[in-house]
Amino acid sequence: MKILITGFEPFGGDKINPTEKIVNALKNEKIENVEIFTKVLPVVFKKADEILVDMLNEIKPEISLHLGLAAGRSGISLERVALNLMDARIPDNEGYQPQDVQIRKDGANAYFSKLSIKKIVNDLRKEGIPSVISNTAGLYVCNEVMYISLYHSEKFGFPRKTGFIHVPYLPEQVVEKFSYTGQNVPSISFDLQLKAVKLIIKETLQEFEKPC
Numbered sequence: 001m002k003i004l005i006t007g008f009e010p011f012g013g014d015k016i017n018p019t020e021k022i023v024n025a026l027k028n029e030k031i032e033n034v035e036i037f038t039k040v041l042p043v044v045f046k047k048a049d050e051i052l053v054d055m056l057n058e059i060k061p062e063i064s065l066h067l068g069l070a071a072g073r074s075g076i077s078l079e080r081v082a083l084n085l086m087d088a089r090i091p092d093n094e095g096y097q098p099q100d101v102q103i104r105k106d107g108a109n110a111y112f113s114k115l116s117i118k119k120i121v122n123d124l125r126k127e128g129i130p131s132v133i134s135n136t137a138g139l140y141v142c143n144e145v146m147y148i149s150l151y152h153s154e155k156f157g158f159p160r161k162t163g164f165i166h167v168p169y170l171p172e173q174v175v176e177k178f179s180y181t182g183q184n185v186p187s188i189s190f191d192l193q194l195k196a197v198k199l200i201i202k203e204t205l206q207e208f209e210k211p212c
Protein backbone atom coordinates (compact mmCIF):
# COMPACT_ATOMS: atom_id res chain seq x y z
CA MET A 1 0.00 0.00 0.00
CA LYS A 2 1.39 3.36 -1.01
CA ILE A 3 0.39 6.74 0.37
CA LEU A 4 1.45 10.09 -1.01
CA ILE A 5 1.32 13.02 1.39
CA THR A 6 1.94 16.53 0.12
CA GLY A 7 2.29 19.92 1.81
CA PHE A 8 3.34 23.34 0.58
CA GLU A 9 6.21 25.75 0.91
CA PRO A 10 5.46 29.16 2.49
CA PHE A 11 3.62 31.73 0.37
CA GLY A 12 2.03 35.17 0.50
CA GLY A 13 4.80 36.68 2.62
CA ASP A 14 4.73 34.00 5.34
CA LYS A 15 8.05 32.54 6.49
CA ILE A 16 6.69 29.14 7.37
CA ASN A 17 3.96 26.83 6.21
CA PRO A 18 2.80 24.37 8.88
CA THR A 19 2.16 21.75 6.20
CA GLU A 20 5.84 21.74 5.20
CA LYS A 21 6.70 20.90 8.81
CA ILE A 22 4.02 18.23 9.01
CA VAL A 23 5.18 16.58 5.80
CA ASN A 24 8.79 16.61 7.00
CA ALA A 25 7.75 15.05 10.31
CA LEU A 26 5.93 12.28 8.46
CA LYS A 27 8.86 11.43 6.19
CA ASN A 28 10.23 8.82 8.55
CA GLU A 29 6.93 7.59 9.94
CA LYS A 30 6.68 3.81 9.92
CA ILE A 31 3.35 2.10 9.35
CA GLU A 32 3.27 -1.64 8.77
CA ASN A 33 2.69 -2.62 5.13
CA VAL A 34 2.56 1.03 4.08
CA GLU A 35 5.06 2.98 2.02
CA ILE A 36 4.85 6.69 2.71
CA PHE A 37 5.93 9.15 0.02
CA THR A 38 6.09 12.83 0.86
CA LYS A 39 6.53 16.03 -1.10
CA VAL A 40 6.59 19.72 -0.29
CA LEU A 41 5.07 21.36 -3.36
CA PRO A 42 5.89 24.85 -4.62
CA VAL A 43 3.08 27.39 -4.39
CA VAL A 44 3.30 27.81 -8.15
CA PHE A 45 0.30 26.76 -10.24
CA LYS A 46 2.21 25.25 -13.18
CA LYS A 47 4.94 23.55 -11.17
CA ALA A 48 2.61 22.07 -8.54
CA ASP A 49 0.52 20.59 -11.39
CA GLU A 50 3.55 19.05 -13.15
CA ILE A 51 5.20 17.70 -10.00
CA LEU A 52 1.96 16.20 -8.68
CA VAL A 53 1.07 14.51 -11.99
CA ASP A 54 4.61 13.08 -12.30
CA MET A 55 4.49 11.72 -8.75
CA LEU A 56 1.03 10.20 -9.18
CA ASN A 57 2.13 8.47 -12.39
CA GLU A 58 5.40 7.24 -10.93
CA ILE A 59 4.19 6.09 -7.53
CA LYS A 60 0.60 5.15 -8.40
CA PRO A 61 -0.46 5.60 -4.76
CA GLU A 62 -3.64 3.97 -3.49
CA ILE A 63 -4.16 6.97 -1.21
CA SER A 64 -3.06 10.57 -1.47
CA LEU A 65 -3.59 13.22 1.18
CA HIS A 66 -2.86 16.82 0.37
CA LEU A 67 -2.29 19.49 3.01
CA GLY A 68 -2.26 23.28 2.88
CA LEU A 69 -2.47 26.31 5.14
CA ALA A 70 -5.72 28.27 5.36
CA ALA A 71 -4.94 31.43 7.30
CA GLY A 72 -7.72 32.49 9.64
CA ARG A 73 -9.46 29.12 9.93
CA SER A 74 -9.94 27.87 13.47
CA GLY A 75 -10.06 24.12 12.85
CA ILE A 76 -8.58 21.33 10.79
CA SER A 77 -10.72 21.62 7.64
CA LEU A 78 -11.70 18.57 5.64
CA GLU A 79 -12.40 19.96 2.20
CA ARG A 80 -15.56 18.65 0.55
CA VAL A 81 -15.12 19.82 -3.03
CA ALA A 82 -12.56 20.97 -5.61
CA LEU A 83 -13.60 23.27 -8.46
CA ASN A 84 -12.24 23.27 -12.01
CA LEU A 85 -11.13 26.87 -11.68
CA MET A 86 -8.13 29.00 -10.82
CA ASP A 87 -8.94 32.55 -9.75
CA ALA A 88 -6.10 33.80 -7.61
CA ARG A 89 -6.47 36.61 -5.07
CA ILE A 90 -2.69 36.96 -4.89
CA PRO A 91 0.06 35.96 -7.37
CA ASP A 92 1.68 32.56 -6.85
CA ASN A 93 5.34 32.34 -5.74
CA GLU A 94 6.47 32.97 -9.33
CA GLY A 95 4.15 35.90 -9.97
CA TYR A 96 1.40 34.11 -11.93
CA GLN A 97 -2.13 35.20 -11.02
CA PRO A 98 -4.70 33.34 -13.12
CA GLN A 99 -8.19 34.82 -13.36
CA ASP A 100 -11.09 32.51 -14.23
CA VAL A 101 -8.86 29.85 -15.83
CA GLN A 102 -9.93 26.19 -16.01
CA ILE A 103 -7.61 23.58 -14.51
CA ARG A 104 -8.52 20.72 -16.90
CA LYS A 105 -10.41 21.38 -20.15
CA ASP A 106 -11.79 17.82 -20.19
CA GLY A 107 -12.52 17.67 -16.45
CA ALA A 108 -15.80 17.94 -14.55
CA ASN A 109 -16.76 21.32 -13.11
CA ALA A 110 -16.14 19.90 -9.66
CA TYR A 111 -15.11 16.72 -7.87
CA PHE A 112 -15.99 15.64 -4.33
CA SER A 113 -13.40 14.48 -1.82
CA LYS A 114 -12.99 10.71 -1.65
CA LEU A 115 -12.25 10.79 2.07
CA SER A 116 -14.90 9.99 4.70
CA ILE A 117 -14.95 13.63 5.71
CA LYS A 118 -17.86 13.51 8.19
CA LYS A 119 -16.50 10.50 10.05
CA ILE A 120 -13.03 12.03 10.17
CA VAL A 121 -14.33 15.36 11.50
CA ASN A 122 -16.34 13.59 14.21
CA ASP A 123 -13.40 11.42 15.21
CA LEU A 124 -10.99 14.36 15.36
CA ARG A 125 -13.45 16.24 17.55
CA LYS A 126 -13.74 13.24 19.86
CA GLU A 127 -9.97 13.49 20.30
CA GLY A 128 -10.37 17.16 21.28
CA ILE A 129 -9.08 18.55 17.99
CA PRO A 130 -11.07 21.45 16.49
CA SER A 131 -12.22 20.20 13.11
CA VAL A 132 -14.81 21.14 10.50
CA ILE A 133 -16.00 20.28 7.03
CA SER A 134 -15.21 23.08 4.60
CA ASN A 135 -17.26 23.62 1.46
CA THR A 136 -14.58 25.59 -0.33
CA ALA A 137 -10.89 24.91 -0.77
CA GLY A 138 -10.53 28.38 -2.33
CA LEU A 139 -9.49 28.97 -5.93
CA TYR A 140 -5.74 29.06 -5.40
CA VAL A 141 -3.02 26.38 -5.56
CA CYS A 142 -4.58 24.15 -2.86
CA ASN A 143 -7.84 23.82 -4.80
CA GLU A 144 -5.77 23.12 -7.91
CA VAL A 145 -3.88 20.27 -6.23
CA MET A 146 -7.07 18.76 -4.81
CA TYR A 147 -8.77 19.02 -8.21
CA ILE A 148 -5.87 17.41 -10.09
CA SER A 149 -5.66 14.49 -7.68
CA LEU A 150 -9.40 13.84 -7.96
CA TYR A 151 -9.31 14.26 -11.75
CA HIS A 152 -6.49 11.73 -11.86
CA SER A 153 -8.46 9.37 -9.65
CA GLU A 154 -11.51 9.60 -11.94
CA LYS A 155 -9.56 9.25 -15.19
CA PHE A 156 -6.97 6.65 -14.27
CA GLY A 157 -8.35 4.88 -11.18
CA PHE A 158 -5.67 6.00 -8.75
CA PRO A 159 -5.31 7.33 -6.14
CA ARG A 160 -8.43 5.43 -5.08
CA LYS A 161 -8.85 7.66 -2.02
CA THR A 162 -7.78 11.27 -2.11
CA GLY A 163 -8.69 14.52 -0.46
CA PHE A 164 -7.49 17.82 0.89
CA ILE A 165 -7.00 19.08 4.43
CA HIS A 166 -6.48 22.74 5.28
CA VAL A 167 -4.77 23.52 8.60
CA PRO A 168 -4.79 26.83 10.54
CA TYR A 169 -1.80 28.98 11.44
CA LEU A 170 0.69 27.78 14.04
CA PRO A 171 0.74 29.85 17.27
CA GLU A 172 4.21 31.24 16.41
CA GLN A 173 2.87 32.62 13.13
CA VAL A 174 0.08 34.47 14.91
CA VAL A 175 2.57 35.84 17.44
CA GLU A 176 4.81 37.07 14.65
CA LYS A 177 2.19 38.46 12.27
CA PHE A 178 -0.37 39.97 14.60
CA SER A 179 1.33 42.08 17.20
CA TYR A 180 -1.49 44.48 18.10
CA THR A 181 -4.80 43.96 19.81
CA GLY A 182 -8.11 43.88 18.04
CA GLN A 183 -7.43 41.05 15.64
CA ASN A 184 -8.54 37.61 16.65
CA VAL A 185 -6.56 35.12 14.64
CA PRO A 186 -6.86 31.44 15.53
CA SER A 187 -4.07 28.89 15.56
CA ILE A 188 -3.43 25.24 16.46
CA SER A 189 -0.15 23.92 17.84
CA PHE A 190 2.14 21.84 15.66
CA ASP A 191 1.73 18.78 17.90
CA LEU A 192 -2.04 18.87 17.58
CA GLN A 193 -1.90 19.47 13.82
CA LEU A 194 0.44 16.51 13.41
CA LYS A 195 -1.76 14.34 15.63
CA ALA A 196 -4.76 15.25 13.45
CA VAL A 197 -2.98 14.33 10.23
CA LYS A 198 -1.79 11.02 11.70
CA LEU A 199 -5.35 10.20 12.72
CA ILE A 200 -6.60 11.04 9.22
CA ILE A 201 -3.96 8.73 7.72
CA LYS A 202 -4.97 5.93 10.11
CA GLU A 203 -8.69 6.29 9.40
CA THR A 204 -8.19 6.46 5.66
CA LEU A 205 -6.09 3.30 5.75
CA GLN A 206 -8.79 1.53 7.79
CA GLU A 207 -11.49 2.67 5.35
CA PHE A 208 -9.42 1.45 2.46
CA GLU A 209 -9.02 -1.98 3.95
CA LYS A 210 -12.73 -2.40 4.72
CA PRO A 211 -14.41 -4.93 2.45
CA CYS A 212 -16.85 -3.26 0.01
Ligand code: PCA
Nearest residue numbers: 008068069140141142143
Ligand atom coordinates in the same frame (compact mmCIF):
# COMPACT_ATOMS: atom_id res chain seq x y z
N1 PCA B 1 -2.30 27.29 1.06
C1 PCA B 1 -2.67 27.90 -0.20
C2 PCA B 1 -1.66 27.42 -1.20
C3 PCA B 1 -0.55 26.81 -0.39
C4 PCA B 1 -1.08 26.70 0.96
O1 PCA B 1 -0.51 26.14 1.91
C5 PCA B 1 -4.12 27.66 -0.59
O2 PCA B 1 -4.98 27.53 0.32
O3 PCA B 1 -4.45 27.62 -1.78
